Amino acid sequence: MAGTKELLMLENFIDGKFLPCNSYIDSYDPSTGEVYCRVPDSGKEEIDAAVQAARRAFPGWSSRSPQERSQVLNKLADLLEQSLEELAQAESRDQGKTLTLARTMDIPRSVQNFRFFASSVLHYTSECTQMDHLGCMHYTVRTPVGIAGLISPWNLPLYLLTWKIAPAIAAGNTVIAKPSELTSVTAWMLCKLLDKAGVPPGVVNIVFGTGPRVGEALVSHPEVPLISFTGSQPTAERITQLSAPHCKKLSLELGGKNPAIIFEDANLDECIPATVRSSFANQGEICLCTSRIFVQKSIYSEFLKRFVEATRKWKVSVPSDPSASMGALISKAHLEKVRNYVKKALTEGARIQCGEGVDELHLPARNQAGYFMLPTVITDIKDESCCMREEIFGPVTCVTPFHNEEEVIQRANNVKYGLAATVWSRDVGRVHRVAKKLQSGLVWTNCWLIRELNLPFGGMKSSGIGREGAKDSYDFFTEIKTITVKH
Ligand SMILES: NC(=O)C1=CN([C@@H]2O[C@H](COP(=O)(O)OP(=O)(O)OC[C@H]3O[C@@H](n4cnc5c(N)ncnc54)[C@H](O)[C@@H]3O)[C@@H](O)[C@H]2O)C=CC1
Numbered sequence: 001m002a003g004t005k006e007l008l009m010l011e012n013f014i015d016g017k018f019l020p021c022n023s024y025i026d027s028y029d030p031s032t033g034e035v036y037c038r039v040p041d042s043g044k045e046e047i048d049a050a051v052q053a054a055r056r057a058f059p060g061w062s063s064r065s066p067q068e069r070s071q072v073l074n075k076l077a078d079l080l081e082q083s084l085e086e087l088a089q090a091e092s093r094d095q096g097k098t099l100t101l102a103r104t105m106d107i108p109r110s111v112q113n114f115r116f117f118a119s120s121v122l123h124y125t126s127e128c129t130q131m132d133h134l135g136c137m138h139y140t141v142r143t144p145v146g147i148a149g150l151i152s153p154w155n156l157p158l159y160l161l162t163w164k165i166a167p168a169i170a171a172g173n174t175v176i177a178k179p180s181e182l183t184s185v186t187a188w189m190l191c192k193l194l195d196k197a198g199v200p201p202g203v204v205n206i207v208f209g210t211g212p213r214v215g216e217a218l219v220s221h222p223e224v225p226l227i228s229f230t231g232s233q234p235t236a237e238r239i240t241q242l243s244a245p246h247c248k249k250l251s252l253e254l255g256g257k258n259p260a261i262i263f264e265d266a267n268l269d270e271c272i273p274a275t276v277r278s279s280f281a282n283q284g285e286i287c288l289c290t291s292r293i294f295v296q297k298s299i300y301s302e303f304l305k306r307f308v309e310a311t312r313k314w315k316v317s318v319p320s321d322p323s324a325s326m327g328a329l330i331s332k333a334h335l336e337k338v339r340n341y342v343k344k345a346l347t348e349g350a351r352i353q354c355g356e357g358v359d360e361l362h363l364p365a366r367n368q369a370g371y372f373m374l375p376t377v378i379t380d381i382k383d384e385s386c387c388m389r390e391e392i393f394g395p396v397t398c399v400t401p402f403h404n405e406e407e408v409i410q411r412a413n414n415v416k417y418g419l420a421a422t423v424w425s426r427d428v429g430r431v432h433r434v435a436k437k438l439q440s441g442l443v444w445t446n447c448w449l450i451r452e453l454n455l456p457f458g459g460m461k462s463s464g465i466g467r468e469g470a471k472d473s474y475d476f477f478t479e480i481k482t483i484t485v486k487h
């Protein structure tokens with residue numbers, strides 16, 4: 001470990017105060033492999049303190065009007081925006097992503113999350129029906145659930161954390177958030193802005209540490225009735241088990257094995273750069289990234305040639321390099337896991353068209369121990385291969401030919417996941433038909449990752465339970481009650 005003096009030391013944020021912890025975990029700079037930060041290794045004690053704070057803050061915060069809460073969220077968005085550059089630098093260093101991506105996507109979207117839910121919370125109405133023959137009317141009311149437990153991953157740290165905090169507090173809940181122990185820095189920076197934005201102590205508590213210790217303490221706590229989780233399927237299973245005795249409300253946003261389906265009439269000038277981006281953006285570490293590319297046989301050779309050429313131009317470099325398309329992967333263990341998938345494909349007789357083991361990666365001397373990998377394209381692979389079935393969550397994508405619509409829909413659906421798909425065709429009828437038949441929570445046609453935050457976001461099958469987005473998040477973060485009045 002490097003000298004303690006130089007390390008960035010994070011603290012938990014409970015009841016509006018920064019509090020040190022008894023033990024800490026090392027956090028690495030993925031671009032150098034060096035420890036640069038220490039993250040609290042919290043446990044049950046810290047969760048108990050956060051629950052007490054959140055419980056105390058709940059009556060005051062939940063009784064404010066939506067307009068008052070909205071003003072606080074907007075102020076927080078302004079403060080985040082004023083710190084955009086500082087936050088982007090921190091996110092890029094902590095996660096390994098390019099500074100450009102953090103500047104143009106992660107932090108602006110975090111700002112937008114607060115602005116969006118500050119606005120959407122103002123527009124809900126409840127339902128009312130009449131039964132005149134019985135002299136009755138019925139109506140619904142919604143109330144915040146209470147203390148929300150929010151667990152977020154390492155791939156889009158502030159972006160996904162704010163996607164949970166913003167709707168939860170907009171609806172009047174108080175929260176205890178646990179960011180990934182691998183990427184805690186921007187969450188800690190957010191805590192510094194809360195008081196200035198007018199968020200009362202105890203409304204947002206952020207407790208750092210590992211999943212098995214502090215994550216499980218949060219999930220198991222009887223006074224936390226709701227858990228919103230984004231991450232892996234095995235962790236979701238554990239969270240489901242721990243929540244079951246308490247019948248907690250759960251929202252689970254999990255992984256994907258997302259297909260891109262490219263028909264012979266696709267506009268390849270648009271499709272190829274978009275599919276390179278959908279495969280390799282953020283080092284392929286987005287649950288929405290494409291990892292199976294089905295190309296109609298008649299254009300397969302042309303597509304592959306042009307796709308591999310475009311992938312080779314996707315530059316891997318140090319995250320601060322303005323010309324970098326891709327930075328470092330999150331951790332040494334994750335890099336090994338992703339590389340092992342490529343090795344496994346080779347043993348199965350697949351071909352590596354570019355990237356890992358084929359092309360050379362050039363890095364400055366101080367980044368040689370960083371977790372970098374070239375974007376890798378695999379072909380000649382069977383649908384049964386683990387590379388075609390399991391979530392790799394790295395810069396690896398498989399390309400395979402198909403003959404007709406019926407066949408490709410069946411093959412695209414033939415995995416346990418059902419999160420996101422892309423369909424490329426100029427035939428409007430086909431686009432609608434295929435989109436409808438895909439087992440996928442999201443389908444983008446002739447584009448990728450254009451987000452409409454008003455509409456439901458989430459997956460089917462093993463990609464999760466529940467949806468989030470304006471109305472869906474509001475429904476999730478509130479309880480509904482039906483009241484009948486006889487007059
Ligand atoms: N958004 C997504 O779809 C994501 C998918 N993944 C997938 O998961 C794989 C493993 O990555 P991990 O970092 O291990 O993901 P993970 O699912 O273990 O981590 C996500 C969050 O859950 C927390 N967590 C872990 N175990 C927990 C437990 N028992 N109780 C409560 N919280 C817990 C973690 O500390 C982190 O905050 C990746 O290779 C990738 O395939 C990982 C991150 C995000």
Ligand SMILES: N/C(=C\C=C\C(=O)O)C(=O)O
Pocket residue numbers: 153155156160163230231253285286287288451457
């Ligand atoms: N949930 C994830 C991405 C969400 C993106 C978005 O809401 O735009 C993920 O990668 O886990």
